[in-house]
Amino acid sequence: MFPRSFQKLIDHFSSLPSIGPKLAERLVLYLWKQDKEKLEDFGERLKSLKNNIKFCKNCFNIAENDLCSICSDKKRDRSLVCVVEEPLDIIALEKTKKFNGLYHVLGGSITAQNNKDLKISELKNRLKSGNIKEIIIATNPTTEGEATALYLARFIKPLNIKTTRLARGLPTGGDIEYADVATLTGAIDGRKEM
Ligand SMILES: [Zn+2]
Numbered sequence: 001m002f003p004r005s006f007q008k009l010i011d012h013f014s015s016l017p018s019i020g021p022k023l024a025e026r027l028v029l030y031l032w033k034q035d036k037e038k039l040e041d042f043g044e045r046l047k048s049l050k051n052n053i054k055f056c057k058n059c060f061n062i063a064e065n066d067l068c069s070i071c072s073d074k075k076r077d078r079s080l081v082c083v084v085e086e087p088l089d090i091i092a093l094e095k096t097k098k099f100n101g102l103y104h105v106l107g108g109s110i111t112a113q114n115n116k117d118l119k120i121s122e123l124k125n126r127l128k129s130g131n132i133k134e135i136i137i138a139t140n141p142t143t144e145g146e147a148t149a150l151y152l153a154r155f156i157k158p159l160n161i162k163t164t165r166l167a168r169g170l171p172t173g174g175d176i177e178y179a180d181v182a183t184l185t186g187a188i189d190g191r192k193e194m
Contacts (some may be wrong), residue, residue, distance in 0.1 A: 081136070083123065090105070138176060
């Protein structure tokens, strides 16, 4: 049996994605052995996570200000928008240095259960600006990701905006955030019109 406060922290860690109870115990034990200063910094950052970090007003990426670092970068090509499911997909795609446009984060993919939180109407609003020449759909190569891509293409194409999908070659059922740089680079270069 661990002391109560120790166990509480273990419970928090075990509730995180991909962390089982055993790993949670190891992490808490590891943290307990660290300097007090380091832990205080960790705690402070955790406490202010919701205060300092928000969603970008334009693309719904993670941002420290109203606009994320990509949307506020004047050198990015505003006529190209890459639609992704999650902010982590942006991190993966940025590593390829192949894409110099902007993004749009949907916040997930279309499922049978719940789609009301997806930023689809926000995407429609962005398309109305008339400045966008191509939409690259980079949802995950999963059943839900493919369904989402088809759904998006159905309303984007009639607007006379070029609509492309990342090339095959990404592991089926895998997530873009886990794909390696070479695979993603090939997928961007080989994107196909939908
Ligand atoms: Zn943004």
